Amino acid sequence: MVSGHGCFRAYLHRFKHEDSPECPFCPEFSEDAEHVFFTCPRFDIERRTLENVLKQKMGPDTLDQMMVSSKTAWEATSSFATDVLQQLRCSERERAKTRSK
Numbered sequence: 001m002v003s004g005h006g007c008f009r010a011y012l013h014r015f016k017h018e019d020s021p022e023c024p025f026c027p028e029f030s031e032d033a034e035h036v037f038f039t040c041p042r043f044d045i046e047r048r049t050l051e052n053v054l055k056q057k058m059g060p061d062t063l064d065q066m067m068v069s070s071k072t073a074w075e076a077t078s079s080f081a082t083d084v085l086q087q088l089r090c091s092e093r094e095r096a097k098t099r100s101k
């Protein structure tokens with residue numbers, strides 16, 4: 001669990017340092033990890049599902065603590081992150097397709 005947690009942080013870290021274009025949903029924000037995980041309305045449904053499991057609002061300050069608080073919390077958070085990242089990759093592909101036309 002601890003190594004998985006480290007892995008997730010590494011992922012977040014890497015994601016944050018990638019070139020962040022602006023969010024297609026909210027042009028005033030750049031599409032970085034913090035925005036997509038905690039703020040972007042695109043993932044409201046997923047975020048609400050996760051918060052139901054965690055029984056609290058999630059934010060950059062509390063995420064670490066919540067994730068290690070229980071196996072359930074860790075699993076819910078991981079699947080949320082996987083979901084979000086997968087959808088991001090899909091929309092990136094879509095955008096690439098549109099550009100090449």
Ligand SMILES: [Zn+2]
Nearest residue numbers: 023025026040
């Ligand atoms: Zn957004």
